[in-house]
Amino acid sequence: MPDLSHVDDYPEIPVSLRSSRGVLRTGDWRNMRPVLAERVSACTHECPASVPIPRYFHHLAAGRLEEAFATFTLRNPFPRITGRVCPRTCEAGCNRVDREGPVSIRDLERYLGEATAGLPHLPSAEATGSKVAVVGSGPAGLSAAYYLRRSGHEVVVFESQPEAGGMLRYGIPEYRLPSAVVDDEIARLQAMGIRFRTGVALGGDLDLGNLEDEYDAVFVATGAWLGRSMGVEGESLMESGLDFLVASHDAGVRPPGRRCAVVGGGNTALDVARTLRRLGAEATVLYRRTPDEMPAIGEEYRAAVEEGVAFEFLTLPRALRKDGADLVVTLETMRLGDPDDSGRRRPEPTGDDREARFDAVYSAIGETASLEPFPDALKGGDGWLAVGPSGETKADRVFVGGDLATGPATVVEAIAWGRRTAEAVNERIGGGYEVPDWVAEQGDGVVGPTDINPATFPDTDPHHAPHLDAAARLAAGMGEEAGTMTDAEALAEIERCYSCGYCNECGTCFVFCPDVAIRWEDGPVFDYTFCKGCDICTTECPGHVILTVKEEEVARG
Amino acid sequence: MRFGIPLEERIEPGNLGCQGCGGALSMRMVLKGLSDDTVAVIPACCWSIIDGPWPVHALQVPVFHTAFETAAIMATGIKAAKLQQGKDTTVMAWAGDGGTFDIGLQALSGAAERNEDIIYVCYDNEAYMNTGIQRSSSTPIGTWTTTTPDERPETRPKKNIMEIMAAHRIPYAATATPAYPDDLLAKVEIARDLRGTRFLHILSACPPGWKMGSGDAIAAMRAAVDSRVFPLYEVRDGLDVTITRWPEHEVDPEAYFAMQGRFRPLLDDPEELARVRRLIDRQWETLVARHREHHPEPAAG
Ligand SMILES: Cc1ncc(C[n+]2csc(CCOP(=O)(O)OP(=O)(O)O)c2C)c(N)n1
Numbered sequence: 001m002p003d004l005s006h007v008d009d010y011p012e013i014p015v016s017l018r019s020s021r022g023v024l025r026t027g028d029w030r031n032m033r034p035v036l037a038e039r040v041s042a043c044t045h046e047c048p049a050s051v052p053i054p055r056y057f058h059h060l061a062a063g064r065l066e067e068a069f070a071t072f073t074l075r076n077p078f079p080r081i082t083g084r085v086c087p088r089t090c091e092a093g094c095n096r097v098d099r100e101g102p103v104s105i106r107d108l109e110r111y112l113g114e115a116t117a118g119l120p121h122l123p124s125a126e127a128t129g130s131k132v133a134v135v136g137s138g139p140a141g142l143s144a145a146y147y148l149r150r151s152g153h154e155v156v157v158f159e160s161q162p163e164a165g166g167m168l169r170y171g172i173p174e175y176r177l178p179s180a181v182v183d184d185e186i187a188r189l190q191a192m193g194i195r196f197r198t199g200v201a202l203g204g205d206l207d208l209g210n211l212e213d214e215y216d217a218v219f220v221a222t223g224a225w226l227g228r229s230m231g232v233e234g235e236s237l238m239e240s241g242l243d244f245l246v247a248s249h250d251a252g253v254r255p256p257g258r259r260c261a262v263v264g265g266g267n268t269a270l271d272v273a274r275t276l277r278r279l280g281a282e283a284t285v286l287y288r289r290t291p292d293e294m295p296a297i298g299e300e301y302r303a304a305v306e307e308g309v310a311f312e313f314l315t316l317p318r319a320l321r322k323d324g325a326d327l328v329v330t331l332e333t334m335r336l337g338d339p340d341d342s343g344r345r346r347p348e349p350t351g352d353d354r355e356a357r358f359d360a361v362y363s364a365i366g367e368t369a370s371l372e373p374f375p376d377a378l379k380g381g382d383g384w385l386a387v388g389p390s391g392e393t394k395a396d397r398v399f400v401g402g403d404l405a406t407g408p409a410t411v412v413e414a415i416a417w418g419r420r421t422a423e424a425v426n427e428r429i430g431g432g433y434e435v436p437d438w439v440a441e442q443g444d445g446v447v448g449p450t451d452i453n454p455a456t457f458p459d460t461d462p463h464h465a466p467h468l469d470a471a472a473r474l475a476a477g478m479g480e481e482a483g484t485m486t487d488a489e490a491l492a493e494i495e496r497c498y499s500c501g502y503c504n505e506c507g508t509c510f511v512f513c514p515d516v517a518i519r520w521e522d523g524p525v526f527d528y529t530f531c532k533g534c535d536i537c538t539t540e541c542p543g544h545v546i547l548t549v550k551e552e553e554v555a556r557g
Numbered sequence: 558m559r560f561g562i563p564l565e566e567r568i569e570p571g572n573l574g575c576q577g578c579g580g581a582l583s584m585r586m587v588l589k590g591l592s593d594d595t596v597a598v599i600p601a602c603c604w605s606i607i608d609g610p611w612p613v614h615a616l617q618v619p620v621f622h623t624a625f626e627t628a629a630i631m632a633t634g635i636k637a638a639k640l641q642q643g644k645d646t647t648v649m650a651w652a653g654d655g656g657t658f659d660i661g662l663q664a665l666s667g668a669a670e671r672n673e674d675i676i677y678v679c680y681d682n683e684a685y686m687n688t689g690i691q692r693s694s695s696t697p698i699g700t701w702t703t704t705t706p707d708e709r710p711e712t713r714p715k716k717n718i719m720e721i722m723a724a725h726r727i728p729y730a731a732t733a734t735p736a737y738p739d740d741l742l743a744k745v746e747i748a749r750d751l752r753g754t755r756f757l758h759i760l761s762a763c764p765p766g767w768k769m770g771s772g773d774a775i776a777a778m779r780a781a782v783d784s785r786v787f788p789l790y791e792v793r794d795g796l797d798v799t800i801t802r803w804p805e806h807e808v809d810p811e812a813y814f815a816m817q818g819r820f821r822p823l824l825d826d827p828e829e830l831a832r833v834r835r836l837i838d839r840q841w842e843t844l845v846a847r848h849r850e851h852h853p854e855p856a857a858g
């Protein structure tokens with residue numbers, strides 16, 4: 001040890017030993033402050049059912065399956081179903097769409113659905129003593145039944161077919177939505193106490209007036225099952241596309257011949273064509289406009305092309321006749337004229353005719369609802385049902401919805417309608433279910449592409465659920481064409497989500513705060529004693545969940 | 558949490574840095590990567606003030622305030638004293654660019670040449686900010702400062718302190734910025750676990766001095782990296798160069814300059830701007846070539 005005795009001769013040096021905490025109240029410098037303000041993500045905004053997508057992603061990523069399921073089913077009880085058949089308007093809204101492509105929201109929804117397939121539905125509210133009848137067990141009816149039951153009502157679902165499920169079971173082909181999934185979901189609803197009575201049809205054994213007397217409310221969602229007439233010569237030689245889809249759920253169904261044609265450009269037409277291909281037939285879609293005007297979901301069209309479905313666009317059948325075993329169809333070439341009411345260009349005849357020979361021709365030019373069971377008192381001036389935004393009708397106790405109200409639409413739209421009606425019924429007869437605080441606290445603003453800050457996110461290509469290629473799809477027959485993501489894929493895909501409008505505890509604000517003015521308590525807590533209002537957290541927050549407000553506005557309240 | 562950043566803090570909430578101070582954020586992050594048994598040695602610079610007025614201070618480790626030119630030698634002395642006491646305390650010199658590139662360079666070179674067992678961090682805000690934005694040898698070409706006003710802006714390129722430090726063949730020298738926190742933390746941890754002189758050069762935005770809004774501080778530092786104006790890399794033993802971040806989306810240097818009022822003279826002078834662009838390209842190419850020497854396999858990027 002060297003001799004250090006001389007050290008004592010030096011003057012003392014000032015050393016700062018005390019913590020500055022509480023002394024340097026730098027919050028006094030601030031003229032604006034950050035606040036957490038959750039808003040609606042663009043994907044949720046584009047979802048007909050308003051599923052809080054970033055919010056359930058967050059629970060899913062954290063392994064909180066129950067919370068993820070509860071969050072999802074607040075808006076849609078059937079992730080296993082929409083996770084398969086949704087046209088995913090959400091993905092078109094995703095703020096990542098122009099980077100490497102949107103987050104694979106539908107694939108994640110399916111992942112959620114499969115991961116929570118074994119969970120029971122949330123417990124229902126205390127019994128209200130009210131009884132509600134739901135007529136029709138398609139997506140609108142089942143969704144309404146779910147939310148009504150959850151609200152504490154006694155719910156009976158009536159179905160004209162031998163089994164419940166409506167369009168889900170009978171309309172959507174097996175390769176897109178296996179009936180086993182529908183079975184499971186109905187069993188899960190039964191476990192909630194919802195009762196199903198099948199084989200009873202409105203207008204047959206079931207009378208709307210009687211239901212009104214017996215139940216506190218009646219929700220009719222019987223769908224749109226009537227094929228439209230084309231008004232062409234020999235139309236009776238055509239078969240119904242929808243009937244064929246219903247029949248296709250039975251093993252052993254075969255088309256009557258190899259050369260089949262389908263008339264129409266909607267989802268039913270493409271479902272028929274793709275089913276025909278799987279059952280070994282050739283399929284030609286005859287559509288009077290061009291691919292741009294087709295109402296079918298774009299991905300259905302691309303899949304049909306891959307599967308070898310032939311398309312003859314600008315083609316309209318004018319007449320059908322029999323020639324031996326052949327069906328001879330006269331086809332007229334069309335051209336596009338000015339836009340019609342739907343904004344799509346109207347097909348106009350050119351006078352050019354040709355003939356084509358088929359073994360069978362299916363009509364799928366759109367379905368409409370049968371209004372037979374409804375009294376005139378429920379109809380408006382146009383002869384259709386007069387329907388309010390949540391399915392209200394002219395009769396106090398009667399509500400309608402789904403395709404019956406909207407015409408052929410998507411499963412998710414029907415599900416959304418079912419929930420809206422359940423809420424309208426609750427308003428009328430009392431009852432309801434618990435909703436978490438965030439629903440009321442969330443602002444209405446939608447977080448758009450110019451609000452977000454994706455700078456801290458690396459480029460990552462989307463992960464997708466497995467999907468059979470076209471050859472394998474055809475080889476699989478009516479077997480399901482898509483699969484479910486692995487856990488690792490789902491986690492990696494959720495990491496791509498910017499979590500627009502929702503704080504998923506990403507930590508960006510915490511990490512970049514120069515002043516240690518954000519405490520981390522499983523999420524950011526702003527410490528206004530020290531926050532200087534530098535605005536970094538607001539700027540860097542990827543999902544635009546943090547806003548900066550002026551102190552004078554805070555003071556004004 | 559999307560970042561691998563420890564929750565633990567070694568600095569109190571509230572400090573006397575300006576709003577959006579990159580230097581304050583750099584300190585916060587570096588201390589997260591070190592241990593409680595650390596002494597900070599701070600020469601004259603903004604951080605002399607940021608830490609708070611005597612007798613209170615913000616850091617939760619002891620700070621030794623020292624004269625402008627003496628950070629490295631004071632750290633050397635404190636380390637020696639600690640060793641005398643039988644303690645293996647980490648001693649970190651923490652100096653600005655003025656205290657490093659300019660007045661402190663001699664002491665730093667001496668310490669590095671002797672391979673003193675210290676971590677020397679230069680938080681670089683590219684001017685003498687504490688005394689009111691005077692130029693330093695770290696100030697880039699074309700920059701406005703109070704001593705290089707609009708009529709005669711900075712004409713010399715930023716001094717390359719990393720090459721000077723590498724020339725001492727010290728075990729570790731690295732660039733970093735808090736805009737890339739995981740990269741910064743990884744380098745602090747590497748430095749922490751090595752012995753000898755370790756040098757960290759941390760680009761730290763100064764919103765008042767860079768003439769920009771405080772909320773854009775992180776964005777500016779990020780753009781500096783992505784425009785290759787300030788590449789992130791490390792040099793082992795003075796020779797082995799590794800680029801640690803290959804810009805995914807190259808940002809045009811002009812976009813980086815345009816974020817900051819201090820570059821107005823540069824943006825107003827197309828010839829100078831063209832020269833600066835060439836300089837940025839040449840420096841990047843040189844760096845990539847040195848990276849390739851050390852990593853014969855082409856790295857991702
Ligand atoms: C020998 C000496 N000369 C000048 C000063 C005045 N002085 C204090 S801080 C400072 C500028 C420091 O600049 P830099 O090192 O870049 O740190 P910054 O303030 O930018 O953080 C100066 C010139 C001093 N303290 N000592």
Ligand SMILES: [Mg+2]
Pocket residue numbers: 653654655681682683684685686
């Ligand atoms: Mg400086």
